[in-house]
Amino acid sequence: MPKLIEHTFATPVEVAPGILRVTLPLPSGPRHVHCFLLRGEDGWTLVDTGLGLPEPSWEEILAHVDGPVVRIFVTHMHPDHVGGAAPAARATGAPVFQGRLDYAQCERVWGSPDWPERIAGWFLSNGVPPAVADELIESGHVFADFVRFAWNPTLVEPGDEIDGWSVLAGPGHADGHLCLHRDGVLVAGDTLLAPITPAVGLYPESRPDPLGDYTGTLLAFAALDPHVSYGGHGETIHEPAARARAILAHHEERLDRTEAALSGQPRSGFEVSHDLFGTALPAIQRRFAVAEALSHLERLVVLGRARRHEDDRAVAYTAR
Numbered sequence: 679m680p681k682l683i684e685h686t687f688a689t690p691v692e693v694a695p696g697i698l699r700v701t702l703p704l705p706s707g708p709r710h711v712h713c714f715l716l717r718g719e720d721g722w723t724l725v726d727t728g729l730g731l732p733e734p735s736w737e738e739i740l741a742h743v744d745g746p747v748v749r750i751f752v753t754h755m756h757p758d759h760v761g762g763a764a765p766a767a768r769a770t771g772a773p774v775f776q777g778r779l780d781y782a783q784c785e786r787v788w789g790s791p792d793w794p795e796r797i798a799g800w801f802l803s804n805g806v807p808p809a810v811a812d813e814l815i816e817s818g819h820v821f822a823d824f825v826r827f828a829w830n831p832t833l834v835e836p837g838d839e840i841d842g843w844s845v846l847a848g849p850g851h852a853d854g855h856l857c858l859h860r861d862g863v864l865v866a867g868d869t870l871l872a873p874i875t876p877a878v879g880l881y882p883e884s885r886p887d888p889l890g891d892y893t894g895t896l897l898a899f900a901a902l903d904p905h906v907s908y909g910g911h912g913e914t915i916h917e918p919a920a921r922a923r924a925i926l927a928h929h930e931e932r933l934d935r936t937e938a939a940l941s942g943q944p945r946s947g948f949e950v951s952h953d954l955f956g957t958a959l960p961a962i963q964r965r966f967a968v969a970e971a972l973s974h975l976e977r978l979v980v981l982g983r984a985r986r987h988e989d990d991r992a993v994a995y996t997a998r
């Protein structure tokens with residue numbers, strides 16, 4: 679077993695020459711998120727920003743850093759990455775760069791007060807019982823409280839460059855997820871993680887086959903074969919191509935288990951999530967479990983290994 683990193687919260691740790699890792703606490707999930715500082719000619723680029731509540735004290739964190747933060751890059755619109763973007767921009771005076779597609783989704787999800795109700799309606803159509811959907815609405819509003827994204831950032835696209843780093847697309851965990859790559863160093867956000875595996879869920883008003891997208895990302899990163907990858911959670915990955923292949927195998931296995939949960943009788947994403955992740959999950963985790971079951975069910979439909987049945991009220995799946 680590799681030794682797990684010890685999280686020295688908020689004090690920058692040099693992980694490579696010119697690359698600092700800043701670890702911030704999270705109230706749930708992996709309990710921490712890594713932001714990175716990349717040294718450039720004119721100052722530092724901050725990659726990702728933690729949650730907006732409580733506000734990280736960037737003045738204190740950056741007192742350990744020689745030189746100003748001159749730009750902020752957000753890998754994707756999940757609360758633990760984009761949530762602190764506005765406070766970080768305020769503390770540093772630096773402009774925020776975010777992917778065009780990612781920002782559109784960020785505004786739609788965190789900028790519209792009715793999003794938790796809309797997503798709950800969608801969960802209902804995927805078999806989630808009303809009482810559980812109510813809990814999902816509540817947990818959705820709780821999430822939103824932690825998000826202080828930056829309005830109207832500078833929009834970037836895959837293929838752009840940011841201070842000598844290439845912007846790469848890494849869809850799957852989030853549709854518009856972007857990564858930075860330079861000289862064999864990948865700043866991966868949540869595309870490649872270890873030891874945990876990035877969640878890949880289907881959500882409304884999003885791309886239709888996120889697991890297919892993610893498979894493409896993993897194959898591309900295996901081919902890119904960087905020598906090191908820094909992720910948003912967990913360990914530095916020293917064999918990124920091998921890790922990408924291991925995550926591919928993990929999803930192959932989960933696809934097999936998802937297929938095995940189907941029969942001639944239509945089953946909802948909610949029901950299948952119990953086969954994959956067990957019956958005893960709190961609402962917030964059930965939300966991810968249903969989304970993850972659905973991403974695998976939709977992948978099976980695309981692969982011709984399952985059928986989707988849909989009317990105006992419900993979606994269900996059968997074996998092929």
Ligand SMILES: [Zn+2]
Binds near residue numbers: 758868910911
């Ligand atoms: Zn994350």
